[in-house]
Amino acid sequence: MPKLDPSSDEFRAAGHRLVDWIADYLDGVDRYEVLSRVKPGDIESRFAAAPGAKGKPYDALIAEFESKIVPGVTHWNHPAFFAYFSITGSQAGILAELLTAALNANGMLWKTSPSLTELEIVTLRWLRESLGLPNGLFGIINDTASINSFLALAAARDALGLDIRARGMTGRDLPPLKVYCSEHAHSSIEKGALALGFGADDVVQIPSDDAYRMKADALESAIARDRAAGALPCAVVATLGTTSTASVDPLPAIGAIARRQNLWVHVDAAYAGSATIEPSFRWLWKGIEHADSIVVNPHKWLFTPIDCSVLYTRKPAVLRNAFSLTETPAYLTMTDTAEINYMDYGLQLGRRFRALKLWMVMEHYGTERLCAVIRDHVGYAQQLAGELSKREDIELLAPQSFSVVVFRRIIRRDREVDEEGSERTTTELLERMNGSGRIFVSHTRLRGRFGIRVAIGNGATEWKHVARVLEFL
Structure with missing residues (x-):
């Protein structure tokens, strides 16, 4: 039987050509229109109904990429792309992605790729120190802040001590569980809460002041009102760098309220957190000692290609309890308890080597x-x-x-x-x-x-x- 890739010669030639194309693209990206002008369905119509039976050489595929796909690309790497928090790549990140695909490693367990796990540990320690975050934080890389905030809210729910892991949330006499956030919090907070069984009415949006920062007194009033109505406050999300205005919620005041009320504090610093690699911006972390979990996205403002989002928590045991398997299948069982197996700290079993691009x-x-x-x-x-x-x-x-x-x-x-x-x-x-x-x-x-x-x-x-x-x- 023939091998899938019988020779590296064609691959080597195509690889050189692609690196040249990428370098030329990055050097001349300003010549492209930032926003694609195609209409819905335009790109889809350029492709056949099914792939060919015989396959095509790389040269033909590269030509099709340029003629059929590039015209429908909105150029996030364009220097005049200002529409969203820029998911901007970099030459170093691109080269790392090439190596990641070549290794094709899965980091679900330490043993499935020790370098993947341990480089993630090292890189997240470097990042924590470079951003001026406190010691004692456990870190994990996932794809986006949406997933990391979901994981944080799951940990917050587990921390209530309601045995939801074993008994679930249905068929029980549970009070409504409440999550609090600014009216300008990212939409992923509500999405994550919905996926975890919180009702839309249980995501309480707190009004903001004239600078679009959460009003701490309104938060305290909302918590008191909900407790009086028989609800159980669970978590509060403080956003440091909101999506619309990059406003910064008053974390010291929010954190103090949360500590008095025994709420989990999740800090969404997906955008602005990266800025604290510059010491003059570390005022952002004032009150961070109150945080139980923090999310920072290197793919937003640290020039790391999407996707790369970091979740830090000072309570990794709570996170692990929320997601580790009740009965681990034999093929996933590890004997060395000193090893970190990142599959136990989130939903995913398969894990890409995301730490490599952040390291590079x-x-x-x-x-x-x-x-x-x-x-x-x-x-x-x-x-x-x-x-x-x-x-x-x-x-x-x-x-x-x-x-x-x-x-x-x-x-x-x-x-x-x-x-x-x-x-x-x-x-x-x-x-x-x-x-x-x-x-x-x-x-x-x-x-x-x-x-x-x-x-x-x-x-x-x-x-x-x-x-x-x-x-x-």
Whole structure:
């Protein structure tokens, strides 16, 4: 029988060609339109109904990739991609992904790939120290903050001592379990809670102040109200760097309330947490001693290709109790209890070698270079906010925070803001910007006001790219 890959010669030639293509792409990504112009179904229609029986050479597949797939790509690696928290890659991360695919290791157990497990331990210790997080945290890498927040809420539920692991949540006389978060918390908090059996009504959104930060007094009132109604408060989520405005919830006050009320504190620092590799931003961690779990996404602002999200917890035994198998199958049983088997700390059995790309990014660039780029991004956001604030027809909808700026164009009639007209002209501005191909921004709505959101985070971004925002005004 023939081997699947009879020779490495074609592979070697294709690999060289692809590395050249990637290098050229990264060097010239600015020549592409940031946002793809294809319509739904356009890309699908370019492909045959079924794959060929005989197969194709790599050269033909690379040509099809360029002609059929690239036209439908929105270029997240573009230096003028400002629409979302930038999932920006890097040369080091790309090379690591190549090695990850080559090794094809599964890190479910220590023995299935010791290097995978132990490099994850080492890299997460480095990351914790580089970000200025406290000692004594257990870390694990998963795909996204959505999964890590789900795991944290599962641990919070387990910590209540209701024996949910053995007895479940149905057919029992349980009180409603409550999770508290800001009205500006990420949607994954509600999704995770729903998947864990919390009702949508049990995810309590706490109002925010004028800077879009959770009101601690409103949190305390909500907890008291729920207890009086017979509910059982379970967890509170503090967001350090909200999606719309990068606002920072008051963790010291939230944490103090949670400690008095015996609630699990989950800190969502998926975006802004990476900024603390720069020491001047470590004020973000004020009150972090209250946190039971913390999520940070290196794929958001540490130039590590998606996906790479880190969950830290000071209570790994609780996390393990929530997810380790009640009766481990014989083929997964380990005899050395000193080994860390990451399958016991989450849903996944199969685990990619995600630590390799984070290790390579940190080692290749070094903390000084990473700090410098993050400082530049924050500086660009400050400069953009300053330029926008000089204009009478522009209103900043939130204080500039980290690398996020939110604004709208306003129309006044008799010195009063015409809200309907302002939304219409801001929408037109957004469509013109994104339709140009030169820039991609997103939108949000704050206190009912429609605004344009600029989030800077690409490793190749310079001020000239950010200044394109001003060219459309």
